Amino acid sequence: xxxxxxxxxxxxxxxxxxxxxxxxxxxxxxxxxxxxxxxxxxxxxxxxxxxxxxxxxxxxxxxxxxxxxxxxxxxxxxxxxxxxxxxxxxxxxxxxxxxxxxxxxxxxxxxxxxxxxxxxxxxxxxxxxxxxxxxxxxxxxxxxxxxxxxxxxxxxxxxxxxxxxxxxxxxxxxxxxxxxxxxxxxxxxxxxxxxxxxxxxxxxxxxxxxxxxxxxxxxxxxxxxxxxxxxxx
Numbered sequence: 001x002x003x004x005x006x007x008x009x010x011x012x013x014x015x016x017x018x019x020x021x022x023x024x025x026x027x028x029x030x031x032x033x034x035x036x037x038x039x040x041x042x043x044x045x046x047x048x049x050x051x052x053x054x055x056x057x058x059x060x061x062x063x064x065x066x067x068x069x070x071x072x073x074x075x076x077x078x079x080x081x082x083x084x085x086x087x088x089x090x091x092x093x094x095x096x097x098x099x100x101x102x103x104x105x106x107x108x109x110x111x112x113x114x115x116x117x118x119x120x121x122x123x124x125x126x127x128x129x130x131x132x133x134x135x136x137x138x139x140x141x142x143x144x145x146x147x148x149x150x151x152x153x154x155x156x157x158x159x160x161x162x163x164x165x166x167x168x169x170x171x172x173x174x175x176x177x178x179x180x181x182x183x184x185x186x187x188x189x190x191x192x193x194x195x196x197x198x199x200x201x202x203x204x205x206x207x208x209x210x211x212x213x214x215x216x217x218x219x220x221x222x223x224x225x226x227x228x229x230x231x232x233x
Contacts, residue, residue, distance in 0.1 A: 001196050004164040004214045009039045012187045012213045016040070016152065019072075021049040023108065023153040023179040024062065028054060028080070031172025032061045035189045035217040036154040041065060047072040051148055053104060053175055054078040055085045060221070066094070075148075077101040099128060103145055105175060110147035111182035112210070117146045150183035156217070157206075160190040161199050164208030173205065181210030189217035 006012045013036065022040075026032030040048075041064045048065075054076050055062040065071050066084045073095040079086050088094035099107075100122040110118050119142035123129050133144040155176045158169035166188060168176055180186050193216040 001163060002208070003162045004208060004211050005162045005193065006213050006215050008215055009035045009189070009217070012036070012189070012215050013039050013043065013152075015185065016043060016045055018046045019048065020045070020151040021051065021149065021183075023148065023150045023183050024050055024052040025153070025155045025174070025176030025179050026052065026056075026061070027171065027174035029056050029061060029222075030170075031156050031168070031174055031176050032056065033154040033156040033187075033189050033217075034061065034220055035215075036187060037061055037064060040070070041068060044068070044070065046070055049073040049075065051075040051104075051108075051150060051179075053101065054080040055082045057081050058084050069093070073097065075099070075104070077104045099123070099145075103128075105178050107145055107148045108175065108178040108182045110145075111149070112178060112180065115147055117144055119144055148182060151185065153179040153181075153183035153186045155180055155186060155188040155211075157188055157190045159192045159194065159199065160188060160211075160214050161194050161196050161208075162214070163196045164188065164211030164214050165196075165199055165204045166190070166206040166208075166211065167199060167203055168205050177206050180206045185212045186210060187212070188214045190214060191217060191220060 050071050057063050075097045089096045103122050121142050124141045124143050129143045157166040159167045188211050
């Protein structure tokens with residue numbers, strides 16, 4: 001049996017260097033690779049490009065990397081609740097590529113599947129399409145989008161086995177599956193790491209072929225980005 005396990009987050013992030021491009025799973029604060037992000041902060045890597053749906057909040061997740069000015073470029077679909085992200089973007093300190101959310105997901109999936117590019121109608125006639133090839137198919141205009149090229153993909157899963165097979169839970173099954181296998185190295189942190197054969201094959205969302213390194217994470221906060229409650233009658 002092939003084992004993809006590594007001892008800890010430090011071993012999992014071996015090879016990370018300044019100037020690299022990283023994919024980071026999650027949506028807001030749901031399903032983000034908390035341990036990997038915290039270690040990137042500790043390593044103090046600089047001039048990195050981060051591909052992620054958004055940057056969460058100021059004092060957690062990717063917001064920690066933004067605070068230390070470690071990110072040179074963000075490739076995202078939403079600025080959201082992160083004031084520092086917005087400030088750096090508007091001041092010109094941070095390069096930002098804003099793209100439609102579906103296009104972001106598909107560019108990950110294209111990289112995962114080995115496709116160099118694809119056509120999509122999203123963004124046609126807007127700034128998103130500037131400088132890109134445009135073609136007509138069946139009377140509708142499409143924009144050519146290239147697959148992402150990333151050095152590492154950092155993924156958070158609920159449960160995984162030593163062979164790298166993964167199960168995601170609830171809303172955390174967002175960009176994480178699309179990013180598995182979409183970079184040169186896929187690093188997965190899980191809440192629970194089990195022996196091969198302990199996962200129900202019918203429940204596995206991503207097979208181990210898309211994973212190079214897996215480890216059991218520690219101390220997940222699982223914050224809520226915004227809590228909205230209704231007053232009791």
